[in-house]
Amino acid sequence: MAEDKSPPRMSLTMGPLLFNWPIGEWSDFYARLADEAPVDTVHIGEVVCSKRLPFYLDAVPGAVERLRRAGKTVVFSTLALITLPRERRDSADIVHNTECEVEVNDIAALAHLTEGQTFRTGPYINVYNESTLRFLARLGASCVCLPPELPIDTVDVLGNMARSLRMGCEVWSFGRIPLAMSGRCYHARIAGLTKDSCQFICARDRDGLTVDTVDGAHFLAINGVQTLSHTYCNMIGDAERLLRAGVTALRLSPQSCDMIAVSRAFRDRLDGKTGAEEAMRRIGEICGDAPFSNGFLFGKAGAEMISGRNSA
Amino acid sequence: MTNRSRLELVCPAGTPAALRTAIGAGADTIYCGFRDETNARNFPGLNFSKPEMEESIAYAHERETKVFVAINTFPRAGREQLWHRAIDDCAAFGADALILADLGLLAYAADRHPQVRRHLSVQAAAANADAISFYTRNFGVRRVVLPRILTVEEIAAINREIDCETEAFIFGSLCVMAEGRCSLSSYVTGNSPNLGGVCSPGSHVAYREDGDELTSILGAFTMHRVGRDVPAPYPTVCKGSFAAGDFQGHIFEDPTSLDASRLIPQLAKAGVTALKIEGRQRGRAYVGAAVRTLRRIVDDYAAGLPISGNALAHLSEGQSMTQGAYRKVWR
Numbered sequence: 300m301a302e303d304k305s306p307p308r309m310s311l312t313m314g315p316l317l318f319n320w321p322i323g324e325w326s327d328f329y330a331r332l333a334d335e336a337p338v339d340t341v342h343i344g345e346v347v348c349s350k351r352l353p354f355y356l357d358a359v360p361g362a363v364e365r366l367r368r369a370g371k372t373v374v375f376s377t378l379a380l381i382t383l384p385r386e387r388r389d390s391a392d393i394v395h396n397t398e399c400e401v402e403v404n405d406i407a408a409l410a411h412l413t414e415g416q417t418f419r420t421g422p423y424i425n426v427y428n429e430s431t432l433r434f435l436a437r438l439g440a441s442c443v444c445l446p447p448e449l450p451i452d453t454v455d456v457l458g459n460m461a462r463s464l465r466m467g468c469e470v471w472s473f474g475r476i477p478l479a480m481s482g483r484c485y486h487a488r489i490a491g492l493t494k495d496s497c498q499f500i501c502a503r504d505r506d507g508l509t510v511d512t513v514d515g516a517h518f519l520a521i522n523g524v525q526t527l528s529h530t531y532c533n534m535i536g537d538a539e540r541l542l543r544a545g546v547t548a549l550r551l552s553p554q555s556c557d558m559i560a561v562s563r564a565f566r567d568r569l570d571g572k573t574g575a576e577e578a579m580r581r582i583g584e585i586c587g588d589a590p591f592s593n594g595f596l597f598g599k600a601g602a603e604m605i606s607g608r609n610s611a
Numbered sequence: 612m613t614n615r616s617r618l619e620l621v622c623p624a625g626t627p628a629a630l631r632t633a634i635g636a637g638a639d640t641i642y643c644g645f646r647d648e649t650n651a652r653n654f655p656g657l658n659f660s661k662p663e664m665e666e667s668i669a670y671a672h673e674r675e676t677k678v679f680v681a682i683n684t685f686p687r688a689g690r691e692q693l694w695h696r697a698i699d700d701c702a703a704f705g706a707d708a709l710i711l712a713d714l715g716l717l718a719y720a721a722d723r724h725p726q727v728r729r730h731l732s733v734q735a736a737a738a739n740a741d742a743i744s745f746y747t748r749n750f751g752v753r754r755v756v757l758p759r760i761l762t763v764e765e766i767a768a769i770n771r772e773i774d775c776e777t778e779a780f781i782f783g784s785l786c787v788m789a790e791g792r793c794s795l796s797s798y799v800t801g802n803s804p805n806l807g808g809v810c811s812p813g814s815h816v817a818y819r820e821d822g823d824e825l826t827s828i829l830g831a832f833t834m835h836r837v838g839r840d841v842p843a844p845y846p847t848v849c850k851g852s853f854a855a856g857d858f859q860g861h862i863f864e865d866p867t868s869l870d871a872s873r874l875i876p877q878l879a880k881a882g883v884t885a886l887k888i889e890g891r892q893r894g895r896a897y898v899g900a901a902v903r904t905l906r907r908i909v910d911d912y913a914a915g916l917p918i919s920g921n922a923l924a925h926l927s928e929g930q931s932m933t934q935g936a937y938r939k940v941w942r
Contacts, residue, residue: 381739407741427685430715448794448803456688478795479788482760482936489858510855512833600830601798
């Protein structure tokens with residue numbers, strides 16, 4: 300198989316906003332991304348809870364236009380766990396849109412593809428091996444964002460195979476890590492409410508609500524039906540290794556910290572303007588006291604931060 | 612009552628001995644897996660070697676019992692042959708169905724062994740008619756094991772739209788997360804249930820006495836702390852006790868297990884073909900008792916008799932029982 304002599308430029312993707320932000324902050328976020336962030340691709344869409352979508356749906360066309368004018372590739376992301384008829388319809392509508400490529404996060408969305416339509420798969424679709432990657436490529440996948448728990452030896456195999464199939468291969472590189480989805484809303488449950496009567500209390504938590512152990516150790520974060528890590532994934536020190544594995548894009552997942560600054564720090568690192576140590580220091584300053592992790596990549600507990608492995 | 616369909620009882624076997632016990636207790640079908648990371652209940656001391664699988668399938672067939680083999684983890688990149696061999700062996704041994712979750716593995720089975728029935732594992736978390744139709748269309752899937760996050764009404768709606776059978780969990784432990792899409796255990800231990808078939812592995816569990824209290828630990832995190840006179844719960848993340856905001860307790864799920872036996876009439880009306888008992892990790896005594904009791908309930912229902920409400924309570928081991936998502940309480 301012919302391989303490119305020099306690896307292509309690694310690009311940056313801003314994943315879909317996973318949290319329930321007020322519409323003003325939602326709009327400002329996408330406006331600033333368009334105007335200031337050195338990211339190549341921006342995802343828009345509701346991945347976590349279909350009840351949140353009406354709050355910002357009307358603002359989507361404006362945001363898409365602004366992002367496009369700024370030269371960004373815009374991708375629509377679908378819901379990660381589809382059960383209701385309304386959610387199925389929404390998902391079909393997104394897949395049938397002719398404006399943007401779609402990121403599929405529930406297999407259901409694949410059922411609506413039209414002949415020859417390309418799509419991407421998100422981190423909620425299980426792409427663990429070559430046969431699955433090959434199957435998705437045949438179906439029209441142009442890019443896969445690998446599940447965050449995959450270790451580097453798997454990323455090596457899939458990244459290099461994706462390159463030979465001329466597909467993009469993304470790795471979760473910044474932000475709280477999605478760990479589980481449930482039919483039950485945990486924000487509602489702990490407030491004594493249910494999913495249907497939730498009163499949108501998840502909107503109180505810009506980054507999800509921290510879950511502590513009985514010893515007081517920070518552990519997880521809940522975000523409606525989703526459970527995330529408490530730690531922020533941070534692969535800025537592992538970018539070179541990921542590039543060697545055939546990864547074509549790093550995915551940054553929006554948090555309430557300054558995501559423009561985060562994307563600049565990643566871009567500078569990828570462009571060789573900063574070393575790994577300096578890049579790590581910058582991310583640390585931007586994120587305040589958020590603890591980092593990259594353990595999944597090294598086959599360790601996902602909560603761990605393995606340092607000094609960037610040249611491994 | 613007339614026209615009551617006879618529901619198929621699909622029963623767990625973690626060992627050949629448990630398989631024989633379950634068949635003796637009235638199982639229509641046994642599900643089991645190989646003793647390696649190809650199946651999602653890859654616990655030490657459990658499951659079937661190749662010769663055991665071949666013998667057990669023959670034993671079951673002599674007694675007119677079917678055997679489904681779960682090959683329902685996600686093959687590791689670079690090591691797919693292990694999973695492919697498991698599928699080839701099942702085809703050679705005459706397994707009645709393969710229970711699969713991975714897209715690549717479904718493609719392999721449909722391509723190489725089209726004559727062997729393919730069932731979609733709960734690990735694929737296909738929770739709606741569109742997803743299920745995708746699997747039936749692309750891989751000829753004949754039955755879907757439904758995720759344990761659906762209400763009875765949702766199951767009925769799904770069955771009206773799809774052209775394959777459905778199998779629903781009726782009794783046993785309960786995952787509250789969409790299965791096959793949960794990395795909680797690997798976040799804590801580094802061992803992925805999707806890749807290795809073990810959730811919350813015993814090798815990462817520790818218990819510590821703190822004065823009058825007993826602490827259960829998984830990896831580096833405390834899952835529970837209980838008084839010493841209370842049996843210490845096994846530290847599984849989604850059953851742990853934590854604090855969030857002003858809430859302190861079981862954030863994800865109370866330590867309950869599923870007993871939907873009272874919902875058998877509703878599940879039958881919702882179009883479910885088969886009822887599945889969870890518990891491949893359980894001993895023979897438990898499996899025998901659960902299968903015998905549910906056999907009676909299913910037969911009573913088919914005969915038009917009322918269903919006894921609390922017949923399985925003695926198997927709950929002191930845990931409270933829930934009807935899970937089937938009743939709309941999660942909504």
